[in-house]
Amino acid sequence: MTAFPIQVERTRTLKDKPDIHTLGFGQVFTDHMFVMDYTEGEGWHSARIMPYQPITLDPSAMVFHYGQTVFEGMKAYVTATNEVLLFRPERNFQRLNHSNDRMCIPTINEAHALVALKELVQLDREWIPTAPGTSLYIRPFIIATEPYLGVAASKNYQFIIIMSPVGSYYKEGLNPVKILVEKQYVRAAKGGTGEAKTGGNYASSLKAAELASKEGYAQTLWLDSIENKYIEEVGSMNIFFKINGTVITPALNGSILPGITRDSILHMLHSQNIPVEERRISVDEVVEAYENGTLEEAFGTGTAAVISPIGEFKYGEQQILVNNNEIGLLTQSLYDKLTGIQNGTIEDTFDWTVII
Numbered sequence: 345m346t347a348f349p350i351q352v353e354r355t356r357t358l359k360d361k362p363d364i365h366t367l368g369f370g371q372v373f374t375d376h377m378f379v380m381d382y383t384e385g386e387g388w389h390s391a392r393i394m395p396y397q398p399i400t401l402d403p404s405a406m407v408f409h410y411g412q413t414v415f416e417g418m419k420a421y422v423t424a425t426n427e428v429l430l431f432r433p434e435r436n437f438q439r440l441n442h443s444n445d446r447m448c449i450p451t452i453n454e455a456h457a458l459v460a461l462k463e464l465v466q467l468d469r470e471w472i473p474t475a476p477g478t479s480l481y482i483r484p485f486i487i488a489t490e491p492y493l494g495v496a497a498s499k500n501y502q503f504i505i506i507m508s509p510v511g512s513y514y515k516e517g518l519n520p521v522k523i524l525v526e527k528q529y530v531r532a533a534k535g536g537t538g539e540a541k542t543g544g545n546y547a548s549s550l551k552a553a554e555l556a557s558k559e560g561y562a563q564t565l566w567l568d569s570i571e572n573k574y575i576e577e578v579g580s581m582n583i584f585f586k587i588n589g590t591v592i593t594p595a596l597n598g599s600i601l602p603g604i605t606r607d608s609i610l611h612m613l614h615s616q617n618i619p620v621e622e623r624r625i626s627v628d629e630v631v632e633a634y635e636n637g638t639l640e641e642a643f644g645t646g647t648a649a650v651i652s653p654i655g656e657f658k659y660g661e662q663q664i665l666v667n668n669n670e671i672g673l674l675t676q677s678l679y680d681k682l683t684g685i686q687n688g689t690i691e692d693t694f695d696w697t698v699i700i
């Protein structure tokens with residue numbers, strides 16, 4: 345591997361660490377951040393780790409106007425023997441480059457990004473919380489920085505990594521959530537940017553999420569943009585159903601975000617010889633399974649919550665209860681196994697974790 349020099353400027357005053365028992369999500373940030381610039385003609389340069397601080401951008405910076413930006417989300421854990429673990433981090437940088445390609449952002453060197461991340465995590469390792477269910481959330485992102493109001497791909501960018509200690513997603517253990525099936529708004533259209541982790545997808549999802557929340561639902565169930573019939577995702581998670589002993593998840597179709605948790609769950613199911621299908625699944629099929637008593641479990645998957653059991657769907661006037669609003673056996677066992685691998689309490693037979 346070619347040398348990748350990173351200039352390090354350490355902070356002079358370490359910040360106070362938060363109480364790990366009252367940690368929320370993404371509200372406090374560690375002492376340092378990684379920054380690297382891209383200039384047309386020069387490529388990516390000036391890799392540096394510096395004290396966490398505000399950034400200065402020209403008000404005409406293109407990211408503010410046309411949303412040319414991508415991001416990732418991953419976690420670091422500290423084990424009982426004080427080892428620091430990352431979970432499939434190379435997958436996140438691979439996906440960041442897919443998002444980059446879709447958004448006309450120059451790709452990054454994935455190996456260099458991992459070197460930078462490891463160095464940043466190592467420097468701020470005291471920030472990785474140790475309480476059960478807690479972790480260090482890592483947010484790499486890229487923004488278009490060229491000061492120009494023309495609609496075009498920016499000539500300059502910044503790649504930044506920030507980190508935030510996060511609490512257990514579930515304060516009182518895994519609890520099934522209520523989901524509203526969205527009939528009007530869509531998350532991602534065919535041919536659109538649904539497959540990329542880019543800011544605009546989330547900005548456009550807020551309206552439906554707000555309406556669902558007002559009606560008492562935790563998340564939106566997104567349907568396909570053409571027939572408004574096939575299930576795509578739940579909130580910003582991928583979705584799985586267990587129907588009559590078979591686990592079904594929507595096949596990746598270009599508008600679904602290819603989750604790394606989704607991929608990991610699929611590998612785990614295959615290794616346990618549990619029947620799995622990646623295919624189109626309509627809401628009608630779920631309603632039918634509910635009516636004939638074969639809808640056994642449903643859950644969402646994503647880095648933040650890992651696995652989120654679903655207890656109820658509302659589809660128009662129809663109410664669909666899943667497993668009497670209780671967490672299913674398979675959902676619970678997948679959650680226990682995956683979080684166990686991630687935090688080092690269960691042997692990682694998949695070779696997913698990376699020790700820093």
Ligand SMILES: *Cc1c(COP(=O)(O)O)cnc(C)c1O
Nearest residue numbers: 580581582601603604605646647
């Ligand atoms: C990030 C994300 C996911 C989950 O991906 P993971 O790699 O499992 O964290 C699913 N759907 C959307 C829309 C996402 O943004």
